[in-house]
Amino acid sequence: MIDRLTAALARSRADYTEIRVERTWSTAVSFRGRRLESATASEDQGGFVRALHAGGGWGVASFTSLDRLDAMVERAGELSRTVPVDPPIRLGAVPPHQADALLDLDGDVRGVPIAEKKRLLEACNGAMLGVSDRIVDTLAVYRDEVSEYWYVNSQGTVLHELRPDVTLSGTAVARRDGTIEKGLESIGMRRGWNSVQDKAPGFRAVAERAVELLDAPMVKGGTYPVILDPELAGVFIHEAFGHLSEADFVYENPQAREMMTLGRRFGKPVLNVGDNGAAPGLRGTLPFDDEGTATQDTTLIKDGILVGRLHSRETAAAMDERPTGNARAISFRHAPIVRMTNTYIAGGRGSFEDLIGDVKLGVYACGAFGGQTMLENFSFTAAYGRMIRDGRVAELVKDVVLAGNLFQTLDRIDHIAGDFRWNQMGGGCGKAGQFPLPVTEGAPHVRIEEALVGGDVGP
């Protein structure tokens, strides 16, 4: 394959050309209640070409038939010539890499019969259904893939990788009369079959919580000190801050650039934030991004000050900064754009108890049912919450929705515990029609001195 790709590159008349080819084998099994909903094995293959003529815009072409490779290289070149761009697109310098990287397959999922995968999922699903007859419905999904990946560009980079991904997720629905509550479990790793064994207890726990939530009161809406658990803190930093640190948002927008000026204070000195595409074994981890740039640990906020951002080769050149290995595409159907990898709030000091010790009345917000950011405004739905009363964790509450302004909220983070962990979840990130991109978030427990908690807002 590499020979075929380099031969096609050699025929390109563009000043810069890159070709990516992927062949992906995946299986998916899902249960709805006691019923198997589907068990399928799929094969997806295709290629992507991106070309740049001096003074032209990007010409991009994607295709599923590899017989079309040469024609699509030609087409991408023509497309670049038809869109003049001034000032011209430049690419940040990256050394050429030649690598044949096999990520740790950790039990190659392609060697495991689909019936085994069904049995594994059935155990997790059964753990949820077995909790109580209040569990009226479940959805359990197992998904794995191995993607064989080839990348070449006209600057000498030649890559061949095997990229594994495996996710296991479940939703338990508890119901009593008109009240419906949910529990969600999600596990995801850039690994294989061995990494998803013995996961049933986590599924049981979320189903138990869904049942407990039937009796829990709605949190009373208002302003509280709020402690985020590591899962919700991770989702928060990804959604509310991470997207703003993607340089394609700022590089050609002077007002955005001003808002995201390096050196600007974003939080108290306790706050340290970064994105690490090279952290071992996580879903956002890869040796190289989809432009052939080596991934790295990029510090974004240091001691409360904005010090970095995430780049593709194009955005880095436009801002006279260095590429950070964050140009990613979800598949051969798409061009690489600036994305996060494994985004984190770095661990601070002390324990969870230290965070709540002096809180008279607060909310401990745990897990995430979802989150959305419209730039400076965000809204997150926690899976559940507990009140904090007089420095202790008290009763379970539901419908904990956190909403606020990013800048104010980051600035109100006043205490970060030392109990950092990566949240190895399934799902993924969406941007510009590319969803789901495997990413990971990590954080310790984080305290926001004051945040608006929606919930029982009343008429």
Add this chain to the structure above:
Amino acid sequence: MIAQLIEAARRRADGGADALWRRGERTTVAFEWGRLKSAGASEEAGANLRVRHHGRVGVAGTTATAAPPDELVGRALASAALGEELDLVFPALGPLPPLTTCFDRAANASLDDLIGIGRSLLAGLEREGCRVNVAVERETTATRVANSGGGSGEYRSTACGISADVWRIAGDDVLVVSDALEGADVPSDEALAALVASINARLDHALRVVEPPEGALPVVFTPAGLSALMLPVTQALSGKAVLQGISPLGAKVGQAVFDARLSLTDDPLRVGRTASRPVDDECVPSRTMRLVERGVVQGFIYDLETAARARAESTGHGTRGIFGKPVPAYTNIVVSDAGAQHAASLQLGGGLLGEIRDGLLVDELIGVGQGNVIGGAFSHPVALAYRIDRGEVTGRVKDAAVAGNAYDLWKRVTAFGTDARWTGSRWAPSVLFEGVSVVRR
């Protein structure tokens, strides 16, 4: 290819098979922050096969269309070996309704045509202190469906999509106003002008930020803002939710559940819409389906599998991609004021603002689709909303949230606007509700 696939499947699967084959090509141009930045082309083909063997159903998909059909059949059979039993009958050939889905202008639009559309939008949207992104694309798709029961259908379709967003960042205030046009044909100059006018009108009103109101207030939801109120209803009208026992409307067929002026239709036969099709992805001919008629629930959408499980008939809503199994999904949802006689207007608020002393106009909310949607309760911060004071829009409101229950609100609609339009594949006007909870933060 589809005939060989069905033939190969029929030889090995004792309960028959059905398949979808689709091939598409698309061209796109993108203007980023006001500059033409890229042009793209894509070609994609793939097939999705379902078999029934020993009473069990399995599915497989591939984009490796050059591979021998037996590979795909083998994977579908392996899937069926694990599958649940299902009494699935592949429908025989029925008469397909006549429907134009292919438009020459969209099929033949050149890159220069797309660039021209983009430039005209930029010219209409550029203003001091703002940055504009525009994307224009057109595509043609050939779809074939067939099954071992003699059912088959094929059609060519075109689509043209145009989107624009205008960004204004002032200090830490980020304002984004966007809109999109989606249709089977290249939009007319009038439609492009309306897109520009719609963005500019909302931007003009948004430049001034005012204090949000608070309390139980009259709130107008624009056609786009209605998503939070439509989503619970459309989820609840899916046969899949009814089968799962989680639909609040599951036992309400024939009952007046909503305001008597509300009617809801799913219409796959609307000419010019990208979701329109003469036949669904399971060989069931398309037909217009009434979901809610003058407030009364009429029925639910089904595909072949959910219909078989519910002992109902497929309503022609089977939808499948290259990968995964078919699911029931809507085509074009039409929300209508059952008594509407008025002339259309494109004025912001659809003529509903006049009577409002103090209230809100909601165009976009944050977090729609999160949480327990089908239950109807919602609570969302506003992304783009305006204050209404004595019948006039006075400015944009930040730091406010609206909350309520969609089913309760649809029981007591105050008025429907005169500004019905397409938002994606939903046709709806603005709608005014009294007593919606608005909170400040």
